[in-house]
Amino acid sequence: MPVITYRDALNAALREEMQRDDRVFLMGEEVAVYQGAYKVSKGLLQEFGEMRVVDTPITELGFAGVGVGAAMVGLRPVIEFMTWNFALLALDQVVNAAAKMLYMSGGQYHIPIVFRGPNGAALQLSAQHSQAWDSWLAHIPGLKVVSPGTPYDAKGLLKSAIRDDNPVIMLEGEMMYNWKGEVPDEEYVVPIGKADIKREGDHCTIVTYGKLVTLGLQVADTLAKEGIRVEVVDLRTIRPLDVEAVQASVRKTNRCVVLEEGWEFCGVGAQVVDYVQRDCFDDLDAPVVRVHQADVPMPYAKNLEKHAKPDLPKTIAAVKKVMYLEG
Amino acid sequence: MAKKKPDPKTELALGDTDAATRRTILRSMLLQRRFEERCAEAYALGRIGGFCHLYIGQEATGTGVISMLRPDDYVITTYRDHGQAIARGISPRAVMAELFGRSDGCARGKGGSMHLFDRNTNFLGGHGIVGGHVPLATGVGFAIKYRGGDQVCVCFMGESVVNTGAFHEALNMAGLWKLPVIYVIENNRYGMGTSLERASAIHDIYQRGAAYDMPRGVLDGQDVLAVRTGMAEALHRARTESMPTLLEIRTYRFMGHSMSDAVSGTYRTKAELDEYMQRDPITVLKLHMEAAGEIDDAGMATIDDEVKLEVQDAWDFAEASPEPALESLYEDVLVETTT
Ligand SMILES: Cc1ncc(C[n+]2csc(CCOP(=O)(O)OP(=O)(O)O)c2C)c(N)n1
Ligand SMILES: [Mg+2]
Numbered sequence: 001m002p003v004i005t006y007r008d009a010l011n012a013a014l015r016e017e018m019q020r021d022d023r024v025f026l027m028g029e030e031v032a033v034y035q036g037a038y039k040v041s042k043g044l045l046q047e048f049g050e051m052r053v054v055d056t057p058i059t060e061l062g063f064a065g066v067g068v069g070a071a072m073v074g075l076r077p078v079i080e081f082m083t084w085n086f087a088l089l090a091l092d093q094v095v096n097a098a099a100k101m102l103y104m105s106g107g108q109y110h111i112p113i114v115f116r117g118p119n120g121a122a123l124q125l126s127a128q129h130s131q132a133w134d135s136w137l138a139h140i141p142g143l144k145v146v147s148p149g150t151p152y153d154a155k156g157l158l159k160s161a162i163r164d165d166n167p168v169i170m171l172e173g174e175m176m177y178n179w180k181g182e183v184p185d186e187e188y189v190v191p192i193g194k195a196d197i198k199r200e201g202d203h204c205t206i207v208t209y210g211k212l213v214t215l216g217l218q219v220a221d222t223l224a225k226e227g228i229r230v231e232v233v234d235l236r237t238i239r240p241l242d243v244e245a246v247q248a249s250v251r252k253t254n255r256c257v258v259l260e261e262g263w264e265f266c267g268v269g270a271q272v273v274d275y276v277q278r279d280c281f282d283d284l285d286a287p288v289v290r291v292h293q294a295d296v297p298m299p300y301a302k303n304l305e306k307h308a309k310p311d312l313p314k315t316i317a318a319v320k321k322v323m324y325l326e327g
Numbered sequence: 328m329a330k331k332k333p334d335p336k337t338e339l340a341l342g343d344t345d346a347a348t349r350r351t352i353l354r355s356m357l358l359q360r361r362f363e364e365r366c367a368e369a370y371a372l373g374r375i376g377g378f379c380h381l382y383i384g385q386e387a388t389g390t391g392v393i394s395m396l397r398p399d400d401y402v403i404t405t406y407r408d409h410g411q412a413i414a415r416g417i418s419p420r421a422v423m424a425e426l427f428g429r430s431d432g433c434a435r436g437k438g439g440s441m442h443l444f445d446r447n448t449n450f451l452g453g454h455g456i457v458g459g460h461v462p463l464a465t466g467v468g469f470a471i472k473y474r475g476g477d478q479v480c481v482c483f484m485g486e487s488v489v490n491t492g493a494f495h496e497a498l499n500m501a502g503l504w505k506l507p508v509i510y511v512i513e514n515n516r517y518g519m520g521t522s523l524e525r526a527s528a529i530h531d532i533y534q535r536g537a538a539y540d541m542p543r544g545v546l547d548g549q550d551v552l553a554v555r556t557g558m559a560e561a562l563h564r565a566r567t568e569s570m571p572t573l574l575e576i577r578t579y580r581f582m583g584h585s586m587s588d589a590v591s592g593t594y595r596t597k598a599e600l601d602e603y604m605q606r607d608p609i610t611v612l613k614l615h616m617e618a619a620g621e622i623d624d625a626g627m628a629t630i631d632d633e634v635k636l637e638v639q640d641a642w643d644f645a646e647a648s649p650e651p652a653l654e655s656l657y658e659d660v661l662v663e664t665t666t
C-alpha cells in the first residue's frame with residue numbers, strides 16, 4: 001500500500017471530493033495562491049480555479065458566515081481555518097448559525113459544511129497559539145466533530161465529512177501534517193461515529209484520539225516490553241462518540257486511562273469517564289485516570305511547555321496507576 | 328473633564344528632530360537590526376523556538392513613532408514586536424532572555440517572541456491573534472479619557488488587520504467617543520503571502536478612517552524623520568483634543584513573514600524585494616545625517632561596533648539566565664485578590 005503524509009491524504013480527499021461534486025469548494029486564508037499555510041491545498045487552485053479555491057482576507061467570522069450562507073442555498077463549503085485558535089473569532093457563526101440552523105428552521109435548512117484546520121499545541125507557540133478546542137466544539141448539539149490520528153483516517157473522514165449533510169468539525173494538527181502512513185489508492189471512506197481499535201490488549205484500555213493516538217501506541221509498545229498488554233481505542237470521532245466501542249473495551253480490560261490534549265476541566269475525557277462509570281461501573285477494577293494538559297495557558301519556555309503537555313512518562317504512570325503497579 | 332493643555336507649538340516642534348535625537352534614533356534602529364540578525368542565528372541554532380517574526384526593514388516605523396512618546400504613554404502591538412520593544416526601552420537582555428525562554432525574560436519565559444510585555448515602559452504586549460489587540464487599545468484610550476489624563480495609546484498593527492471585524496468595531500468606538508488613540512498601520516504590503524490588493528476592497532487604506540470620522544494620514548515608513556513629523560501632528564491632536572488618528576505608514580519587510588516562511592517566492596518576486604531593499608530605513612537616515620555633516624562612515628562604524636557588543640551582551644545574558652523553575656508553570660494563572 002502506498003505510504004503518504006497526513007497532509008497529502010487530506011489533499012487527496014479534497015481533490016477527489018471536488019472532482020466528484022462541483023458544489024464543493026474550499027475557502028480560507030492562504031489556501032489558493034500560497035497553496036495553503038500548511039500546504040494541504042497544494043495544487044487545488046491550479047486544478048479547480050479561483051471560484052472553487054478561494055483566498056480570503058483575515059476575517060474568520062466573515063468567511064465562516066459566508067460558508068454557512070452558501071450552504072443554506074445548496075453549496076457544500078469546506079472552510080479552512082489556518083488554526084483553530086483563530087477560529088474562535090468565527091465561533092458565533094459555527095455555533096449560532098451552522099449548528100442550529102436546521103433546528104431553528106424546523107428542519108428546513110440543513111448546513112452541509114466542513115470547518116477544518118489544525119488544533120492543539122505545536123512547539124513553543126505559546127499561549128494564544130497552542131490550544132485544543134475539542135471539548136468546546138463537541139459541547140454543541142448540531143455539530144459533528146472528528147479528529148483523525150492517521151493519514152488513512154484523515155482521508156477517509158474528510159471524505160465522509162464533505163459528503164455529510166450536517167456541519168462537521170475536523171480537528172487536525174500542525175505537527176501531524178508530515179506524519180506518514182498507509183493509504184490505499186482505491187476509493188474508501190471512514191464512517192463518522194465509529195471508533196477504531198488501534199492496538200488490541202486485555203490489561204488496560206487507553207481511550208484517545210487525534211494526535212495522541214500515536215502517543216497511545218508508544219505507551220502500548222513500551223509497556224508490552226514489561227508484559228503489559230494495552231488496548232488503544234482511537235475514538236476518531238468525538239461527537240457522536242462511539243460509546244459501545246469504549247465500553248466493550250473496558251469490559252474486556254477492566255481498567256481505563258483517557259488521554260487527551262486539552263485541559264482537564266469539562267474536557268472530552270470527562271465525558272468518556274461518565275460513559276464508562278454509567279454502564280461499566282461493576283467492570284472497573286480501578287478508578288479511571290485521565291491524562292491531559294496542565295491546567296494553565298501554554299507557556300513558551302521549552303522546559304515549561306514539555307512539563308505542561310501529556311507525554312509518554314505521564315501516560316505510562318497513569319496506566320500503572322490503574323493497574324496498581326506504581327512505586 | 329479638566330485637562331492640561333500643552334502648547335501646540337512646542338508639541339509640534341518635537342517633530343523637527345535635532346542632531347542628538349537623530350543620533351539616538353540611528354543607534355536604536357541599528358541596535359534593533361543587529362539584534363534581529365542574531366535572532367535569526369539563534370533561531371537556526373534552536374535557541375529560539377516557535378514563531379519568530381522579524382522587523383528588519385520596518386525599523387523606522389516603530390522607532391519614529393515611539394521616539395515621540397512620553398514614558399507615561401502606552402504602546403500595544405502585534406507579534407512582530409522585537410524592534411518596538413527595544414525602541415521603547417526594554418533592555419535587549421530582557422528581550423533576548425524572553426526569546427530564549429529564560430526566567431529573566433521580560434515575560435519570565437512565558438510569552439516568547441510574540442508576547443513581549445513590560446509594565447515599566449507601559450509596553451502592553453505583543454499579541455498573536457490578528458486584530459485582537461485593537462479593541463484593547465481603544466480600551467486604553469477610554470481609560471485615559473476616563474481619568475482625564477493627556478497620555479496617548481499607540482496601537483501598531485499590520486495592514487491585514489484593517490480587514491478584521493475587531494478593527495472596525497474598535498475604530499468606530501474611538502471615533503464615536505473621541506479617544507486619544509493613534510492607530511498605526513504598518514503597511515508592509517503583505518499579510519503572510521497575501522498582498523494588500525488581494526485582501527482589501529480599497530487600497531489607500533488610511534481612507535478607512537473616513538468611515539469613523541477619524542483624522543488620517545499616510546507616511547513614508549522608510550524615513551524615520553517623516554514618521555516623526557506625522558506623529559507630532561497626531562500626538563498634538565490626541566493630547567489637546569482627545570482625538571484619535573489613523574496613520575498608514577508605508578513600509579516593507581525585508582525578511583519572510585516568520586522564520587519558517589520563504590523571503591520571496593509564490594507571492595512576491597525577488598526583483599520587488601531588491602527594489603524595496605534599496606530604501607533601507609537605516610541608510611535613509613544615515614544619508615540625511617551625512618548631508619547635515621553629522622555622521623560619516625567612521626562614525627557609523629563606531630556605533631555599529633557598540634550595538635554589536637550590546638547584542639552580544641544580551642545573548643550572553645540570555646544564555647546564562649536559568650530556565651524557568653518548573654513550579655512557575657502553575658504561577659500567573661490567577662492573581663491573589665488583595666482588596
Ligand atoms: C485571527 C488570526 N487569523 C490568522 C492568523 C495567522 N496570521 C498571523 S500573522 C498573519 C498575517 C498578518 O499580516 P499583517 O497584519 O499585514 O501583519 P504583518 O505580518 O505583515 O506584520 C496571519 C494570517 C492570526 N494570527 N490570527
Ligand atoms: Mg503586512
